[in-house]
Amino acid sequence: MTARPAGVRPLTGQLSLFELDVGEGPVEQLEARPPLPAATEVVANHDESSGRAGGNGNDPLALLAGYLTDLAAVAPAVCVPSEAELRQARDDWLRRLQAARRSQSAMTAYRIAIDDLLDWSSDHARNVFEEATIVDYLTGYQRRAQPAPATYYRRFGLLRRFVRWVSRRNGLPDPFLELEPPPKPRQEADWLTEDEFARLLVAAEHPRRQRQ
Numbered sequence: 215m216t217a218r219p220a221g222v223r224p225l226t227g228q229l230s231l232f233e234l235d236v237g238e239g240p241v242e243q244l245e246a247r248p249p250l251p252a253a254t255e256v257v258a259n260h261d262e263s264s265g266r267a268g269g270n271g272n273d274p275l276a277l278l279a280g281y282l283t284d285l286a287a288v289a290p291a292v293c294v295p296s297e298a299e300l301r302q303a304r305d306d307w308l309r310r311l312q313a314a315r316r317s318q319s320a321m322t323a324y325r326i327a328i329d330d331l332l333d334w335s336s337d338h339a340r341n342v343f344e345e346a347t348i349v350d351y352l353t354g355y356q357r358r359a360q361p362a363p364a365t366y367y368r369r370f371g372l373l374r375r376f377v378r379w380v381s382r383r384n385g386l387p388d389p390f391l392e393l394e395p396p397p398k399p400r401q402e403a404d405w406l407t408e409d410e411f412a413r414l415l416v417a418a419e420h421p422r423r424q425r426q
Contacts, residue, residue, distance in 0.1 A: 294343060295384060297336050303380050304328045327372040330355070343381060345389045348373075363399040370396055 295303065304325070311321050331342060331351055340347040356366060374390040381388045 293384075294341055294386065295380070297332065300332055300342070300380070303383075304332070304376070307376055307379060323368065324372050324376065327369050328376055331373055342377060343386045343389050345392060348377075348389045348393065363396070367396050367399055 307328070308321055308325060311324065334340075334351050334354065335342045335347060338350075340350070342348070352370065355361070355369065361369065374393075374395070377390060378388050380386070
């Protein structure tokens with residue numbers, strides 16, 4: 215067995231920050247996770263790891279690369295929620311909105327958007343926590359529904375808020391992280407035309423007098 219170079223600290227069985235789901239679940243869930251390999255187990259595989267990194271067993275970088283490779287091999291797999299669990303998450307999300315006194319129209323829009331995404335992903339056997347799935351869903355939604363720009367903008371925002379919430383709660387990647395949102399549509403009704411604005415100024419300069 216190759217001796218550990220001076221200055222390299224032995225690995226322990228402590229959990230890294232990436233394995234902790236802060237604020238979610240009891241402590242027993244953390245204790246139930248498989249422990250990281252002991253230092254003796256990692257060092258025992260050092261010759262093979264250092265060979266993959268260039269064959270220099272005395273190179274600290276090669277040793278570190280071997281350690282990281284061995285740790286990645288035993289990292290716990292990410293568990294994607296099932297369709298039933300996602301439906302339950304939808305209900306939990308709607309209860310949160312209700313507690314926040316969101317309008318009934320907002321809750322209805324959330325339910326329709328989420329159900330449409332979950333139905334589509336179930337029919338196509340797709341994982342909603344992958345960016346490609348969201349892109350394909352939004353493309354198909356535009357093709358079959360042909361929504362107005364404001365409707366599509368709202369659908370994108372509703373799904374992004376819900377999926378991000380589920381991602382954070384379950385320690386899953388956010389598929390919306392790198393997606394650019396659609397441009398916010400201009401609300402034409404909120405703007406005056408140049409002619410309307412000019413007539414408004416004229417009317418302000420010559421207000422009508424009220425006669426008794």
